[in-house]
Amino acid sequence: MEKQRNHPSPLKFWLWFNPIGRQAGGWAYILHRITALGLTFYLYLHLIVLGLLAKGPDGYDQFLVLAHSPLFVFGELLVVAAGILHGLNGMRIALTTLGVSVTRQKQLFFGLMAIAAIAILVFGIRMFTV
Amino acid sequence: MSKPHAIIIGAGFTGTATAHDLALRGFDVTVIERGDICHGTSGRTHGLLHSGGRYAVKDQESAIECITENTILRRIVPQVIEPNGGLFIALDESDLAYAEQFIESCEECHIPLEEIKPQEALRREPHINPRVLTAFMIPDGTFDPLRLALAFAGTAKRNGAKFRTYTEVKKLITDGKGNITGVNLLDLKSGKSAELYADIVVNATGAWAGEIVETVGVNVPVKPTPGVMVAFEQRFVQRTVNRLNKPGDGDIVLPQRRMVVVGTTSFEVDSLDYVPVLEDHVKLMIERGAQLIPAIAGAKIRGKYMATRPLIGGGEGRSVARTFKCYDHKEMHNLDGLVTITGGKATTLRAMAEKTADVVCTKLGINAPCVTAETPLLSYRQYYLQPNEDFS
Amino acid sequence: MSPAKWNIILKIHRQKQGEAPHFEEFPMQVDPDEYVLDAVERVWAFMDRSLCFRHACHHSTCGACGMRVNDVEKLTCITPIREVTRDGATLKVEPLRNFPVVSDLAVDMGTFYSRMETVGARAVLPVSEAEIENPPTTWDADESQYIRLADCIECGLCISACPAAATSTEYLGPAVLAGAQDQGLKRNLKLLELVDSEDGLWRCHSAFECTAVCPSFVDPARRIMDLRMQVIEERFKRLFRKP
Incomplete structure (x- = not known):
């Protein structure tokens, strides 16, 4: 039995998120998983909110008030950030799979993440000032 | 009639090659190694x-x-x-x-x-x-040193030889008259001890050959x-x-x-x-x-x-001959049941095994020719494909 | 050479059959330019004869001494202690992940080697057959500029570092897929069904950790990507081929 302890197992999915001893590719992998989970969670949240429409205009108006609170806007920014990070990192995966920049995937990752940072900043400023 | 049983101490070049040779000659072979394959000198040879x-x-x-x-x-x-x-x-x-x-x-x-x-x-x-x-x-x-030994070990395994790695020989068992009848083992993976008996014990521990036979009060000039x-x-x-x-x-x-x-x-x-x-x-x-x-x-x-x-043999450093020698302790020290093979080089591992198996066969009155020079070895990966022996 | 010695604590993963795994600490004096494997071997020689670990060549030819050193996969025989710890610190040594532990630091390579055998990965090659795939212009060039799969020493570091390998016993793993790429579908079309499957190529999720830890610069990740292209090309061709 002890032999099995070091075996791969679906129950070890938490290892996916363990950044200890990892390098750029591993961080990209972790980021990709976390943003994917975040976006999936958001999708369900979104569906619930849309469900409010079925309860009539009053319920929806109440929700709109809530939606303008800074905390909510911050939440929206997180969704946007996750979308940008996941999308750009997805491009890294697609490109490397097609043989583009495989030996430079680290630079590709950092380059794309720099673009992501700028995009998130721009979105953040716009969302909090408009 | 059951097969004659040989215990080989050491899974370096000589040990694995001798296991291969004896397995082909119809022996029931058990190799004992305190580390993994090529734990000692063999793994670190120049290649x-x-x-x-x-x-x-x-x-x-x-x-x-x-x-x-x-x-x-x-x-x-x-x-x-x-x-x-x-x-x-x-x-x-x-x-x-x-x-x-x-x-x-x-x-x-x-x-x-x-x-x-x-x-x-x-x-x-x-x-x-x-x-x-x-x-x-x-x-x-x-x-590739490790893979050379693995090729011999893997082929031996396919021919029935058993390997007990991470198992240390604690002492040689004697019959009271000084003849060797088996070995006392300690499994380092579990801490369990055991005794294993054989018709012949082959000491293939290379540079450590002297240490092994010292326990029964004799020495070999290694x-x-x-x-x-x-x-x-x-x-x-x-x-x-x-x-x-x-x-x-x-x-x-x-x-x-x-x-x-x-x-x-x-x-x-x-x-x-x-x-x-x-x-x-x-x-x-x-x-x-x-x-x-x-x-x-x-x-x-x-x-x-x-x-x-x-x-x-005698001599200093590089002046010592690089050939090998198989010692029958019956002839040397009137101790039956034990053979020591040492000296030599990686390149001559097969010849060392042939010589040792010849001595073993002669001692046990078995008439089986050596066929290792004509027998192609299997992939070295065969060693890992078959499980090792454990105490159970 | 031979500067001041370091005092370190070697924290070694111990596990005997029937025992729960635990760590045991061995304080020792080392030369910082020694290799991690030298320190492990000294524990065996002078402190605890029951320590089980795999090693053979001590110069990165055999691939037996892969371990996790301070949570990173290393070939311990060529990892100087100076690079992984400092004077007075602890050095944690564990067996590779994703392999069954035989005892202490020793792992069972059975499944891995059987997969290497299945894809027909080559190991020791005459130079005439081991082409250098992207030869440098001068031989003084940085070694990492050229790669030969013949350099794969089957150490298993990539399997241990791969996050996808952590959750599936069936995943072939980086070294095995790299071995298949070296064969190439052109040379061995039988590999197609094996690698173009759930547990083959497509389970790789581009973490590139295999390439990061590979001690032989074999670059398994690049090979997996290349093999994907080969598979796509082959599948595409079949679309237009008359049955």
Whole structure:
């Protein structure tokens, strides 16, 4: 039995998120998983909110008030950030799979993440000032 | 009738090769090893598949063994060998003076030899010392040490041999009259002890052979002689490069994977289980290696290590013959049931096994010829594909 | 050379059959330029004879001594202690992940080697057959510029570092897929069904950790990507081929 302890197992999915001893590719992998989970969670949240429409205009108006609170806007920014990070990192995966920049995937990752940072900043400023 | 049972102590080159030979001759074989395969000297060998050129002048017996076994190994286990050949290069007058003797001795030992001009040598190996005066091509090669032993072990396993690794022999069991009937074992994986009996015990522990038989109050004339080797991070040459002179320190450079390895030195130690890599020996290897391949002086070191050769008989360091010997302790010490094989070189592992199996068969009155020279070995991965023996 | 010695604590993963795994600490004096494997071997030689670990060549040819050193996969025989710890610190040594532990630091390579055998990965090659795939212009060039799969020493570091390998016993893993790429579908079309499957190529999720830890610069990740292209090309061709 002890032999099995070091075996791969679906129950070890938490290892996916363990950044200890990892390098750029591993961080990209972790980021990709976390943003994917975040976006999936958001999708369900979104569906619930849309469900409010079925309860009539009053319920929806109440929700709109809530939606303008800074905390909510911050939440929206997180969704946007996750979308940008996941999308750009997805491009890294697609490109490397097609043989583009495989030996430079680290630079590709950092380059794309720099673009992501700028995009998130721009979105953040716009969302909090408009 | 049940098969005769042989216990082999040590899973280095001799142990695994002897297991293979005895398994083919119909023995029930159990190999005991306190570490994993190639835990001791074998794993750390230089990896030079000798053509015999190195020994041709001073030690013809070893040289002939080498060229014979070199040819056989290329045939039976090509999967672990880079058969790229080797160069002997002359760099000074004393080397040139040695050349004449070298040619003559190689002829006597039937080692194929081709003299090539310095320009041609440099064309084949652009990194060797440009001051090369003359060069000889000989059928040297390199092998992957662990995988060579695994190929023998894996094939032996397929033929029924059992391997108990991480199992230490605590003592030899005697029948009261001094004859060996088995071994007392400690499984290091579980801490459990056990006794295992056999018709014959083969002591194939190389440099440690003396330590094993000491426990029953006898000795074998084995002289553990470590040497230091240094691996560099660039494959400067594709063939082995030897200095054309008497064997000395740091006069062989050979390619392994993406490295070159320079070896070796020769010194004596008291404790065998851990031998330090001496810093001055490392320096000497860099210096000597750079004489053969100047770029070594500025190359990055990848590994520094040492291995302990089991030399036999009297004499000092390099003057000791590099041949091997199989001792029947019945003849030597009137102790039945125990055979010790030691000495030799990696290149002669199969011949050592043949000799040992011959002695074992003669002792037990078994008439079975050796067929290892004609039996191709299986993939070295076979060793891992079949589980090892455990106490249960 | 031979500067001041370091005092370190070697924290070694121990596990005997029937025992729960735990760590045991061995304080020792080391030369910082020694390799991690030298320190482990000294524990065996002088402190605890029951320590089980795999090793053989001590110069990165055999691939037996792969371990996790301070949570990173290393070939311990060529990892200088100076690079992984400092004077007075602890050095944690564990067996590779994703392999069954035989005892202490030793792992069972059975499944891995059987997969290497299945894809026909080559190991020791005559130079004439081991082409250098992107030869450098000068031989003084940085070693990592050229790669030969013949350099794969089957050490298992990539399997241990791969996050996808952590959750599936069936995933072939980086070294095995790299071995298949080296064969190439052109040379061995039988590999197609094996690698173009759930547990083959497509389970790789581009973490590139295999390439990061590979001690032989074999670059398994690049090979997996290349093999994907080969598979796509082959599948595409079949679309237009008459049955």
